Amino acid sequence: MFSHNGLRKVTGSRTSSLAMLLFALCVFFYQPSCFGEKAQTYDKSVVMILAVNQEYDFATPWKKGMMGQGVGSGFIIDGNRILTNAHNVANQRYIEVKKQNLAKRYPAQVQFVGHDCDLALITVPDPAFFTDALPLSFGPLPQINTTVQTCGFPMGGRQISITKGIVSRLETTTYSHSQSSRHLVVQTDAAINPGNSGGPVLQDGKVVGVAFQGLTTADNIGYMIPTTVISHFLEDVQDGTYDGFGKLGVSLFPGLHSPYYKEHLKIPPAEDGVVVTDIPLNSASFGKLQKGDVLTKIDDFNIDNDGRILIHGLSLGLSEAVDRKQSGEKIALTYYRNGQKHQQELSVEINIPVIPWNLLYDVKPDYRVYAGLTFVQLNRNFLSKWGRSWVTEIPFDLRYLFFEADQLNENPLRKEFVVISEILPDEVNAYLQSYKYQVLESVNGITINKLADIDTAVQTDEGGFWIVKFIGNELPMVIDANKARSRQDAIMQKYQIPMETKTNEKEFLF
C-alpha cells in the first residue's frame, strides 16, 4: 500500500513556527563534549541553504502554485560543489547559500538534482565563496553501533548545530521526497530535525551520510542517505546529466517457502529464490523474464526465499544489487524456468511507468485545453489535489487505474494516461460536467497514448462531432466540433490561458 509511513522531510520552513516550537527543545539541547576539535573545521564546510520555491499546479498548469521558502543545510565537496538534499532545492526559483560566520549571502545555482535519491549538487558562481572552504570527503558505510555526528542548521538559526548518536541499523526504506523510490538508509538516534536536511553525518572526520528524513511517529529515529547512494549519484552526473536509479521491472513473490510451490516450479530443494509474478509492459525485463521464473542469483549474490541478498555484510532486498549499477549497466541474473537453470544479462533501465508514482519536481506540467476541457497527465502530483488522504478520496476509477495500471494497461504504445482535470465553463461544454476526472481512451477513434495525441485527434471529427471515449465508462462524450473550434480563442482569453506552443524538454524527471 501507498503510505507515508510517518516519514517527514527535514527541511526547515520559516512558515512552520509551530513546528519550531515543538522542536525547540531538541534544537538547543546539546552537550558541550560534542564540540571536538573538528567542530571548528565544519564552519568552512557546512553551509546554510535558503531556497524560494514555487509549486506547479498539476490540474490547471497555466496557474502557478504556492510560493514557499525553506532553510536547509549542505556541505562543500571537491570541485567547488555543494551537496545537499533534492528537497531543499526542489521547484526552486531562487537559492542563496550562507556560511556560519559571514553575513554575506551568495546566490547559488542547481547543477544536478536527483529527486529519486533526494540529492542535489549546487554551486556558487562567485569563486570567492570557495576560497577558504574545506571540502569534505566521503567515508564507507558506517558500522552498526558506532558513533556519528550530524551537522547542520536544524530549525534555521545562525550557528551550526551538532548532534551525536549511534548508527542504529541499515535498511531499505521509502524516500519520502519522491514518496515512492526505495533505497538504502542508515538509521541513527542522533537528533535530526527540520533544517538538518542536506547536512553531513560524520564519522572520523569523513562524511558517512546526508541527513534527510525522520519518523514522526517514533522517538529518535532519524535517517541519512548512505555513501553507496551518494556515490551512485555523483558518478551518474559525471557525464553531465542525471539519469537516476534503474530497476529490474519485475514483480516478485517470496513463494518458495512453500515446498509444494517449489516442487511445482521444479526448483532443486537446495536452491533458494523468489518467484516472478508479473513483468509490466516496457519494463527492463519485459520479453526477457517470464511469469513463473524463479530468480536465484543476481550478479554474485545468492537470493534467499525472502528475496534478500547478503551485501555490505547485511541482509538487504535484492534491489540493493541493482542500486549499485548505473542505468544501462548490465546485471547478471540466474533463474530457473521449467526446471532448467538459465543465466541472462539484463541491462538496468530507468523504468518509465505509465502512471508516475514518484512525486514530480522541477517539471512544468504539460496540458491541453480544447472546448474548455483541460487535459493533463494522470500522475501522483495530480492526485495530490485531493489532499492528505488522497488514496481514499480520489474517484474510484482513478484509484483503480493508479494502483493497477501495470495490470490494466495492455497497450504497449501507451506513454501516459490523460485525464480531464478541469472543465472551464462555456456554452460548448455546458452539458459535459460529469466527464470531469474521466481518463481518455480515444478521440474520434484515435487512441490517446500521450497528451500530444489530442492535438492530432482534434484536427479530425466524426460527422462534425468530436467523440471522446473514456476508460471504464461506456458513456461517450460528444462535442460539436465546429462550435468547439470557434469558441477556442474566446475560452483561452476568458480564462487567461497562455497560447504558447509547449515542448517537453524531458520525457520524464524524477
Place this chain on the structure above:
Amino acid sequence: MKRNFCFNIAFLLCSAALTHCLADTVDLSEPMKRSLVYLEVSSSSYELSQPWKQTPIAKKSGYGCAVGPYEVLTIAENIANATFVQARRYGENAYIAATVKRVDYEYNLCLLQLDKDAMDTPLTPLSFEESYPEGKQLTSYWLSSGNHLTTARSTLDRAEMSRSLVSFVNTLTFFATNVSRPFGDGQVCCYEKEPIGIAAWGTESDAGIIPAETINRFLTHCKQKGYAGFAAAGFRTSALLNPAMRKYLKVPGDIQHGVYVSVVYTIGTGSKELKQGDVILSINAQRLNAYGRYEHPEYKRISFRHILLQTPSGNKIPFEIVRDGKITTLDITAENIESDKMLIPYYSYGKQPEYMVVGGYIFQKLNRDYMGMYGSNMSGKAPPHLYHYQKDLAFKPSAKREDIVILSYVLPAEINLGYQQLSQLVVDSVNGAKITSMKHFAEMVNSAGDDETLKISFEMDTPVLIIPKEQLKAADTQIAQLYGITKMMHLDK
C-alpha cells in the same frame, strides 16, 4: 340580492373549512387497537470473513398491521436475517409466533402469518386506500413495545422513486416531513380515516412511506399462485441534455424528449432487447423526458422506474426507442432481478455465505455484504480490483461468470506456508479450468484425484497456489480443530 348571494358563498366556504378541520383530526386509535401488532424479531447473520460462524443474536422491534384475520403486513427490512418472529396484540401479554408467508425485498414488504391457535379472536384487517393527499397531514399509528397505541403526525410532502434501504431498486416512496416523533418501521400511515401506506424509514424530521398502490399490488400477488416479482431495469440511463449528443445519436430534430441508455446489464428488463446508445422515448406510451421521468397525473414528474415497478414479471411493456436514427417500438418482457442471480449479490438475507475452506485457505463467493467490511467509503478503502466487480459488473453475470470467487484470508498452518499473507484475491482458474461459480470451484477442488495437486491461479499480479491433495485431508482435520471450524463448506442448494 347581491348581498345575499355573497353571504351564501361565505357560508359554504366556512362550512367546508370546518369539516376539513374536523377531518384532519380524525383519531383512529380505538379501531386501530384491533388491527395493529408489535413485532419482536430475533435475527442473526454470518461473520463476513469467517462464514461458518453466526453473529450473536440481535433483537429488534418492528410494527405490523392486519391485512387478514391472521395475516400481518410489515416492511421486509424488519424480518431480514430473522431467526424468529413473534407478535403481540393490544392489551395482551402473550406473544404469538409468526412465520414469513411472503417477502419482497424490492417492494420492502413482508406478509406474516400468525399462529391461529395462539389467538382467541382474529385481527380486524385494514384495507389501504390508494390516494395521494399531497400537503395534507398524516397520522401514523403503531403499537409500542410497552403495548401503548402510539401516534405521530407528519405532512405528506412529495412522491418520488427512491432507493429502498434493503434492495437495489428504486421504489415509489411518499416523503413525509415535519414528523412530530420519528417513525419508520412498519407503522400505519393514515389520511383522515383511511390507511394510505406503511412507514419504511424515518429520521428526526422525515419519513418514507410505502404507498397503498404498492401494498395492494403486493397483497394481490401474494394471493395468486406463484410470486414472480416485478420488473426491474436491466439497464442504466443518463440524462440526454447535450444537443450535440442528440444530433450525434440522430434523434429527429423535432423530438426534444427521451433518455439515453448508457449501460445495458445481462439481467433485468430490457437487458436482452436494449442496446447501449439507444434513446428511450416512451415506456408503456408514457413519454419520458431527458432525465427519464414521465408526467404522472398525481405524482407529477416521476422516474420511468415507476412504470416498471408496477409491471409483473413476464408481462410485455412497449418501449419506443431511437436506434441508429430510426424510431422503433420494442415489446420488452418485464423481468425482475433476483439478488442471487447478480454477479455480486446485493443482499443475501438470512442465507449463509457460500464458502469452502481448503488447506486453511478460505474461498468464498464475493457479495455486497462482504464488501460492506470496508465501511461506508467502500470505493476508497476496498481493494480496487474487488470493488471494480461490484461497481461495474454486479448486474452483468454470464454463463462464463456467475459468481466471483475470492480467496479472502488464509488460516496459517503448515500446509499453506509461504502463502499466508495472501488475501482478497479473485480466483481465475483451478487446474487450468476457468472458474464460473462457487459451485464450479468446489467441484473442481473435489474432483481432483487424491494424488493430484491443486493449482489455483488468481487474477492480476499474483502467485499460483499449489495444494497437494494427498495432504489435504489430514491438514483440513487439523485446521478445523485448531480454528474451531464446524463446517468446512457451504453451498446453496
